[in-house]
Amino acid sequence: MPTSITGEVRFQPASDQSLLVYFGEQITLSAHERVRKLLRLFESDPIAGVRNIHPAYSSVLIDFDARKYSHDQLEEVLRAYLGRLGSLRLSEPRQMEIPTCYGGEYGPDLDDVARLHKMTPNQAVELHSSATYVVYFLGFVPGFAYLGGLPESLATPRLDSPRRNTPPGSVGITDNQTGVYPFDTPGGWRLIGRTPIAMFRPDRDNMSYLAIGDRVRFTPISAARFAALKSA
Amino acid sequence: MSFIRVESPGLLTTVQDLGRDGFGTIGVSPSGAADAISLRLGNRLVGNVESAAALEMTLLGGTFIFPEGAIVALTGSDFGAVLDDAAVAPGTSIRVRPGQTIRLGPTRSGARCYLCVQGGIAVPRFLGSASTHLLSGLGGFQGRALRKGDVLQIGPPIQPLHRTSIAPKVAEQFLRRDVLRVTRGPQADWFDESSLREFCSSTYRVGEQSNRMGIRLEGPSISQSKVTSMITEGVSLGAIQVPSGGSPIILFVEQQTTGGYPKIANVISADLHCVGQLRPRDEVRFELVTFEAARSWLIEQERMLASPESILE
Numbered sequence: 001m002p003t004s005i006t007g008e009v010r011f012q013p014a015s016d017q018s019l020l021v022y023f024g025e026q027i028t029l030s031a032h033e034r035v036r037k038l039l040r041l042f043e044s045d046p047i048a049g050v051r052n053i054h055p056a057y058s059s060v061l062i063d064f065d066a067r068k069y070s071h072d073q074l075e076e077v078l079r080a081y082l083g084r085l086g087s088l089r090l091s092e093p094r095q096m097e098i099p100t101c102y103g104g105e106y107g108p109d110l111d112d113v114a115r116l117h118k119m120t121p122n123q124a125v126e127l128h129s130s131a132t133y134v135v136y137f138l139g140f141v142p143g144f145a146y147l148g149g150l151p152e153s154l155a156t157p158r159l160d161s162p163r164r165n166t167p168p169g170s171v172g173i174t175d176n177q178t179g180v181y182p183f184d185t186p187g188g189w190r191l192i193g194r195t196p197i198a199m200f201r202p203d204r205d206n207m208s209y210l211a212i213g214d215r216v217r218f219t220p221i222s223a224a225r226f227a228a229l230k231s232a
Numbered sequence: 233m234s235f236i237r238v239e240s241p242g243l244l245t246t247v248q249d250l251g252r253d254g255f256g257t258i259g260v261s262p263s264g265a266a267d268a269i270s271l272r273l274g275n276r277l278v279g280n281v282e283s284a285a286a287l288e289m290t291l292l293g294g295t296f297i298f299p300e301g302a303i304v305a306l307t308g309s310d311f312g313a314v315l316d317d318a319a320v321a322p323g324t325s326i327r328v329r330p331g332q333t334i335r336l337g338p339t340r341s342g343a344r345c346y347l348c349v350q351g352g353i354a355v356p357r358f359l360g361s362a363s364t365h366l367l368s369g370l371g372g373f374q375g376r377a378l379r380k381g382d383v384l385q386i387g388p389p390i391q392p393l394h395r396t397s398i399a400p401k402v403a404e405q406f407l408r409r410d411v412l413r414v415t416r417g418p419q420a421d422w423f424d425e426s427s428l429r430e431f432c433s434s435t436y437r438v439g440e441q442s443n444r445m446g447i448r449l450e451g452p453s454i455s456q457s458k459v460t461s462m463i464t465e466g467v468s469l470g471a472i473q474v475p476s477g478g479s480p481i482i483l484f485v486e487q488q489t490t491g492g493y494p495k496i497a498n499v500i501s502a503d504l505h506c507v508g509q510l511r512p513r514d515e516v517r518f519e520l521v522t523f524e525a526a527r528s529w530l531i532e533q534e535r536m537l538a539s540p541e542s543i544l545e
Contacts, residue, residue, distance in 0.1 A: 014418045015498035016526035018468035027463060039257060054256040054466025054489050061466025063253070066501060066527050067534060138259040139464070139490030142368045146464065146490075183368045200258075202358055202370055208258045 009082060011075045017066040019074055021082075022059045027148060031058035032136055036213050037088045041081055055137040055212060057146070093134075093213045098180065100129070100171050100218045101226040102193035107171065109190035113156050125220055127151045128192065133178060135214040143182035143200025145210040150176045162188035169195045171218065178218075193218070196230035233354065234300040238382040242294030242336065247353050247372035247384070249285040252361035256466065256489045263363040263371065263486050266444055266508030267344050269406050269537070270308035274348030276543050277305035277325045279393045284352030285362035287378070289345045291511065293336020294378065296347065301330040302386060303350035303393055309342035309509060324397040342408050342509030351387035367445060367486055394545045402542040405533070409506045410514075413521045413529075417472060417495035418465075424457045431496060431518060436480070438514045444486040447510055453478025454496060464492040470499035470507060472518075482507055500526035502533045 010022040021038070023031040035055050042053055049068035054061040064074055102125045103110040114124040133147035140146075150173055158174040163186060166172070170181045172189030181187055182199035195218075199209045210216065221229070238245075248271065251264020265271035265288055272282040287296075293311035298304075306313050306322045313320045313336045320326055320334070322345075328334065336345065355362050355373050364372025373384060420428060431454055439448030454474050467473070471483045473493040482499060483491070484507060499507055500521060510516060536542060 012418045013415070013523055014466075014495070015468040015470060015501070016415055016523050016530065017501050018466075020418055020465065025463070051253040052256045052262065053254075056465040056490050057463050059463075059465045061256075061468060063256075063468060066530050070527060071523060137490070138257065139466070140259055140488045142255075142258060142260045142365075142370065144259050185367060200368070212257070 011071070011078070013071045014061060018061055018063045019071055020059055020061050021078065024058050027057045027136070029134070032134065033090065034085055035060055035137065036090055037085045038081070039212065040088060040090065041084060047077060047081075054139065056139060057136050057148075090213065093215045094211070096210060096214045096216045098171070098195050098197060098216060098218050099221045099225070099229060100193040100195045101221050101223055102128075104223070106194040106223070106226070107192040109159075110192040113154070113173065113190050113192055116156060117153060124154060124192065127154050128173070128178065129218045129220050131217075133216040135210050135212055135216060137212050138208055138210065141183055141185055143208040143210070145179060145199075145208075145214075145216075147178045147216055148176065150178050152176065156190055158188040159190060162186050166191065167194060169197065169199065171195060194226070196226050233388070234298075234302060234351070234386040236302070236349070236384045236386060237297040237299065238378050238380060238384070239295035239297050239333065240380055241378040241382070242289050243292040244290040245294050245378045246288050246364040246366065247285050247355050247362055248288040248364060249362045250283040251363050251485065252359045252371070255359050259489050260359060261365070261485070261487050261489050262469070263365040263444075264361070265346065266485055267308050267346070267505045268508070269505040270344070270346050271348070272537065273323075273398050273402070273543070274305045274307035274346045275352075277307070277323070277396045277398065278303050278348050278350040279389070279391045280348065280350060280352050281390070284348070284387075285355060286346050286348040286353060289336060289347065291343055292338050293345055295333060295335045297331075297333045298328045299331060301332065302328045303389070304328055304334065305348045306345060307348065307398070308345045310340045311336040311338070311345040312340055323403060325393060325395055339511070343511045344508055349386050350393065351389045354385040354387040365486055397544050399542050399544050402536060405536060406505065408509050409503060411517045411519050412503050412506060413500045413526065414472065414497035414518045415500055415521060415523050415526050417497045419462070419494035420496055422456050422494045423454060423474070423496050427454050427457070428496065428520070430454070431480070432520050435515050435517050438510045438512050438516060440512045442510070442512055444484055446484055446487060447482040447507060449480045449482065449516070454480060456494065462492050462494055464490050467491045467495070468498055470501075470504050471495045472497045472499070484508075500529065502526065502529040
């Protein structure tokens with residue numbers, strides 16, 4: 001395969017009915033673009049017998065009907081697919097905004113995060129809300145977007161023991177990622193704020209508020225504004 | 233339409249079908265019956281399509297009243313069911329007369345029992361499926377486990393029905409297994425060969441915290457030889473991930489769609505239904521097989537299920 005077009009690709013069986021496609025072993029925007037392009041191809045030109053697709057930072061897991069394909073046979077079909085990635089053009093990413101009430105009961109870990117980085121809580125908020133993030137993919141639970149681009153000076157290890165509950169809309173950070181919990185799930189990320197926006201709503205056309213490839217900014221709002229948006 | 237009144241829900245009873253495929257891109261895992269084979273056979277016993285929605289009970293069954301009667305079948309584990317006062321055999325179709333009650337007790341074998349009803353359980357579909365996804369509160373009956381007093385609609389019957397039962401040779405084929413067959417996981421080579429060997433020669437105990445998301449295994453901890461942090465990637469059904477603590481977890485039907493822990497192995501497709509029957513404190517072992525063998529067992533299993541002789545009239 002001409003690497004100049006598709007770059008480095010590695011196939012790895014994950015189970016007897018799934019195959020991982022790796023676009024390199026690093027989190028990069030170029031790997032991310034190839035993940036998005038592959039999803040686009042799957043959408044516009046589905047492969048019979050492919051049941052489910054799990055995109056991630058630099059890989060895509062493909063669940064398939066093992067009665068129909070062996071790993072080698074599916075890999076062959078996919079190689080032809082990958083040859084077409086180079087000529088695909090992705091649409092301009094959407095710019096999305098997440099109004100966020102930082103600190104206090106909304107972000108119980110904000111003070112700790114600020115202390116860890118020897119800054120004031122306001123400086124931490126300023127840093128978090130001044131960056132533009134990329135939705136690398138949705139995963140974990142419905143509507144959970146993995147957002148890359150957290151400023152290095154805010155990079156924080158996860159909690160030693162995860163919380164049993166995180167209120168829906170909680171904005172968390174861990175390592176160099178940030179994200180919003182759509183549901184009340186256990187979670188080990190440090191919670192610095194909360195958004196009144198429902199990240200996943202089954203009665204909405206776009207169930208997930210964020211989509212892969214979106215560019216995202218967090219906008220600080222007051223508790224009063226949070227309450228107003230929440231009841232709107 | 234006919235209906236079922238929940239007199240008592242049991243420990244954890246949800247509406248499940250064969251799950252929703254195709255929404256991994258928005259983080260939605262398939263969910264669906266933990267023991268899909270039992271659900272499929274149960275639906276065939278009552279004349280439904282294999283994918284119809286039914287009730288999945290866990291460890292302790294419930295009590296259900298059928299004010300207008302129904303044709304039902306119980307499959308999976310034996311929960312000691314009675315129809316009014318008479319014992320009911322699992323694996324056969326049963327005519328329930330109007331006003332009769334089916335009462336189930338604690339399990340006598342595995343973790344899950346399915347109550348399939350002719351016409352299926354009628355609930356609104358979410359992303360094409362009636363399955364309940366408990367963690368996110370989506371799908372099934374109001375996105376949650378059943379409670380006392382719930383009223384479940386039954387769909388219109390598909391076809392008239394003779395008395396049916398699962399063919400003994402098929403029932404035998406799907407008995408529980410204490411040894412689950414696995415293939416190498418995508419990060420199997422992150423572990424020493426000796427760790428992989430130990431994993432496959434040790435006995436693990438199913439932890440109390442196990443649920444539809446994952447089966448926690450207690451036993452010898454597995455150490456990683458390669459100490460690198462992993463980039464989060466998609467996880468497959470039945471993946472056996474090893475968090476830093478070394479205690480493996482089998483990711484199951486309500487699994488997270490992506491994860492950041494290395495996977496040492498993966499339960500083969502033909503044995504996934506057995507994972508759905510594991511109870512807390514059960515003991516289980518693993519046997520490493522090739523992808524080719526796993527695939528041929530799946531094909532053989534599906535051929536057996538598809539044969540008309542699998543259900544006796």
